Amino acid sequence: MRITALDPVVIQLPGRTEYGWRSLEVPIGRYVILRIETDSHIVGLGEAPAILSWGGENQRYFGEDSEIVCHLIVNVLARKLIGRDPRDIKGALAMMDRVVRGFPYTKAMIESALLDITGKFANLPVYQLLGGAARTKIPVCHSIGIDSPTKAADTAVQVVEDGIGYLQIKVPGDPATDLAIVQAVRKAVGDAVVIYPDINRGYRDTKTAINSIRAMAGEAGISAVEQPVEGIDMMAQITKSVDVPVIVDEGCWSPFDALEIVRRQSADIISIYYTKSGGLTRAMEIGAIGRSAGMPMNVNGSLEGGVGNAANLHLSAALEGQILPSVITINTLEGREQTKVAGVFYLDDVITEPFAYANGCLWVSDKPGLGVELDMDKIEKYRT
Numbered sequence: 001m002r003i004t005a006l007d008p009v010v011i012q013l014p015g016r017t018e019y020g021w022r023s024l025e026v027p028i029g030r031y032v033i034l035r036i037e038t039d040s041h042i043v044g045l046g047e048a049p050a051i052l053s054w055g056g057e058n059q060r061y062f063g064e065d066s067e068i069v070c071h072l073i074v075n076v077l078a079r080k081l082i083g084r085d086p087r088d089i090k091g092a093l094a095m096m097d098r099v100v101r102g103f104p105y106t107k108a109m110i111e112s113a114l115l116d117i118t119g120k121f122a123n124l125p126v127y128q129l130l131g132g133a134a135r136t137k138i139p140v141c142h143s144i145g146i147d148s149p150t151k152a153a154d155t156a157v158q159v160v161e162d163g164i165g166y167l168q169i170k171v172p173g174d175p176a177t178d179l180a181i182v183q184a185v186r187k188a189v190g191d192a193v194v195i196y197p198d199i200n201r202g203y204r205d206t207k208t209a210i211n212s213i214r215a216m217a218g219e220a221g222i223s224a225v226e227q228p229v230e231g232i233d234m235m236a237q238i239t240k241s242v243d244v245p246v247i248v249d250e251g252c253w254s255p256f257d258a259l260e261i262v263r264r265q266s267a268d269i270i271s272i273y274y275t276k277s278g279g280l281t282r283a284m285e286i287g288a289i290g291r292s293a294g295m296p297m298n299v300n301g302s303l304e305g306g307v308g309n310a311a312n313l314h315l316s317a318a319l320e321g322q323i324l325p326s327v328i329t330i331n332t333l334e335g336r337e338q339t340k341v342a343g344v345f346y347l348d349d350v351i352t353e354p355f356a357y358a359n360g361c362l363w364v365s366d367k368p369g370l371g372v373e374l375d376m377d378k379i380e381k382y383r384t
């Protein structure tokens, strides 16, 4: 089997509401969908939820956007991939790392399309290609964007009514405001709901961070705190100083980052995406490091559309160890809504079937490959 063509399309999914985090400069949902064609007429799908203002700690990983992703596919990687056997995933990863330094979102999109082709060829779901499912039911955490305390609390109540009792709350990194937001949410939803703030590197110094986290733990019962500061040394100081677990997100992209985090004890929980790592293969390596170090993990992302989310669901299924409820979109098709607010960031999607959802959990598909098909009418409707 040989690759014959790569066809990237930029889409903009319609947002349910305005959603943002501290360092986000562009609207979410303007992403690239890739079709890789083969001479066996098997087509593989991938998604790059690339965001230019999203990168690593201290500028260590650059942002990507749809134009950069398309440039790398059309002008650089297509001619290197055409003619290759799509099932040679490791060969493709090595080639891409040789030809293009960095740009993990582009590579992750390509790798997931290759896994989709391989799974369809072998008649196996992608999680089987990753060694099988440790779980098939994936608990979902809803992410509340930066908002006023009142509005964040209103959203939280709606999410809990929809059946999700696990909330990530984006806060701006100003201690008084952050505390007001998490307190308002706690008051609105009661003690049974798990809540944790994502600071997105917002605190400038460790003392401010430590005091703020302690206040939110004492007065709002937060269960964890995500990426309060920037840089492995500050993260280590905070991890040592506070009682609630510290989640690393912007600080962990590659297996090498994960090793360093374990060595330096700079987090308690690792947030893994299929994209930051440059694909599911490397994401599984991060998972192996986390599990070996006794660290819980979650599978978050950039609020993917249906194709990207399929990749995240297969990753969530295949990772061994302690996997916490994860910020995974409940992809909604117009007229076929399963929840109103919980997990819903877009009013429509480009896949033909929504993922099975019930009681705060999504199920990974057992269909061959990623288990999703494109609705080409929707692709036309939302392409930019």
Ligand SMILES: [Mg+2]
Residues within 6 Å of the ligand: 198, 200, 226, 227, 249, 250
């Ligand atoms: Mg985060």
